[in-house]
């Protein structure tokens with residue numbers, strides 16, 4: 001498939017699966033226990049992710065785990081801007097995970113290629129900022145409610161139908177501002193206002209989202225939906241995360257957001273060799 005995701009300096013070809021490496025520049029990120037709090041450590045980790053083969057780096061300055069406390073614009077910028085500036089000459093797209101319009105504006109000016117908004121660009125000013133940029137990529141993620149309270153009692157009539165419709169409306173809102181469709185990727189937001197059962201129903205029926213025609217980005221790496229069925233703590237969820245990543249790829253997801261880049265690439269390469277053959281045998 002000649003699908004392309006236009007992301008700032010890059011046109012990402014999606015005929016092969018793209019791996020997005022997670023870079024938390026936050027003291028309370030649920031999975032790396034704050035060892036990357038310092039900007040320097042974050043930059044070092046980013047270079048390590050690139051070394052492992054990451055196709056995109058996703059920089060987050062505000063923890064999005066359930067129950068997380070909000071962070072000020074100033075604090076978030078102090079964390080992410082230096083990292084964007086350090087990475088903007090790297091040869092891969094730089095994504096910033098933020099919901100704040102002021103942070104979006106600053107990181108785009110600093111050279112970020114993608115804005116990853118877990119709140120799905122629900123703020124009009126956020127939509128206007130990415131619309132004002134000629135070609136930055138946007139990832140529109142579905143979240144029910146806010147990180148602080150979203151897991152208290154998530155409810156849907158039909159989780160997949162509801163999420164797909166919500167994301168379609170969000171994409172249309174961006175397109176109505178002149179944002180080209182090939183700049184938009186959609187993400188069901190596993191764990192963001194969903195019960196474990198909702199997450200597994202959503203994964204099983206992921207093709208309904210893929211069928212909208214936009215690139216689909218998913219993030220399940222080390223999440224509680226993996227822990228719920230394996231009983232493993234957050235630092236022992238690699239096998240479960242790889243299983244979920246391949247299930248998503250098998251249903252048409254093209255961008256996978258993970259902590260464990262090298263292992264995920266290996267799993268996807270084997271899967272793609274099976275699905276597409278490895279050439280010389282033909």
Ligand SMILES: Cn1cnc2c(O)nc(N)nc21
Pocket residue numbers: 060064097116117118139141187189190217218219220257
């Ligand atoms: C920041 N962040 C945490 N989980 C995520 C997910 O599943 N998708 C996207 N786009 N961002 C996420």
